[in-house]
Amino acid sequence: MMNVDIRAVALDLDGTLLGPDHKVSPFTIKIINQLADSGIACIIATGRSVGVLRTGGDFPSHMYAVCLNGAQLAHLSEEQPLEETFLPEPLSRAVTETFAAHRHHLHAYVGEKLWCENANMELLGKYGPQFQRLKIFEYIRFADKPQDRILKFVSAGKEDLLDPILADLRKRLEEIEPGFSKNLYANYSMPGILEIQDSRMDKGVGLARILKRMDLGxxxxxxxxxxxxxxxxWELAKIPVVMSNSFEGLKQRGYYLAPGNGEDGAAQFLRAWFHLA
Structure with a gap:
């Protein structure tokens, strides 16, 4: 491999560390622990919350985690998140009102909880069995709740269904203040799963903050x-690696390619890169 000084590894969960069964394999945990023993930190970088990570209980406590695409930073050995970055209240309220007007389901991450008016089983099935544990949920009516501590929204549906809702949302944001829609991040983390956040927060921003805590760059x-x-x-990292089960467009960006998540591809790549036994 090329001569670079890699001291930290950032690992996505869904479609990367987790297999098609939404579980992390013993082989993958073995590789993570071997890297830690070699002085190389593994950092989870996920759209999930730290509460969901702890509910699953699959990962070693020595790991840092960039959760909710950077809005929540944590160390798995600590009770409380290290940092949380909330959406501006006008943006949060515009999101909830727009989805309510279109009568489309919406979930919101608030601390350790997942707010929802109606649990969407299609969405929960895509995210895995952890979401079946009701202690994660708080059933609410968005209109009755303060919306100044929301970290991320998520919804499920095909693009042709969600795109008109997003267009309406951007229009509402522009009515609040011209240019305000630039603060909207709306993208698909996997097919059918839409994430909505503040565009000024992402995995790259979160990882940069974690690296600074570790005196790394x-x-x-x-x-x-x-x-x-x-x-x-990927744009932040010295060595960007894309999974072979990724979207075709992402695999054409010229990054290193790992085998698919159905064959422990991330762990296999790391074993080869770091020459682990």
Whole structure:
């Protein structure tokens, strides 16, 4: 491999570390622990919340985590998140009112909870069995709740269904203040899963903050992912790696290519890169 000083590895979850069964394999955990023993930190970089990570209980406690695409930073050994960046209240309220007007379901991450008026089982099935544990949920009516501590929204549906809702949302944001729609991040982390956040926060921003805590820089980072929300961390990292099960357009960006998540592809790539036994 090329002569670079990699001291940290950022790892997406869905479609990357997690297999098609939404589980992390013993082989993958073995590789993560081997890297830690070699002085190389593994950092989870995910759209999921730290509460969901802890509910799953699959990962070693020595890991940092960039959660909710950078809006929540954590160390798995700590009870509370290290940092949280909330959406501006006008943006949050515009999102909830727009989705309500279109009568389309919407979930919101608030701390350790997932707010929802109606649980959408299609969405929950895509995210895995952790979401079946009701302690994650708080059933609410968005209109009755303060919306100044929301970290991320998520919804499910095909693009031809969600695109008109997003167009309406951008129009509402422009009515609040010209140019305000530029603060809207709306992208698909995987087919059918739409994430909505503040455009000023992403995995790259979150990872840069974690690296600073570790006295490291982007030149020390290798990042593996599979989705559109992984682009900012690929752009940050010295060594960007895309999974072979990723979108075709992402695989054409000229990054290193790892085998698919159905064959522990991320762990296989790391074993080869770092010459692990």
């Amino acid at each position: 982007p030149e020390h980072l290798l990042a593996i992912g599979d989705g559109n929300n992984d682009v900012p961390m």
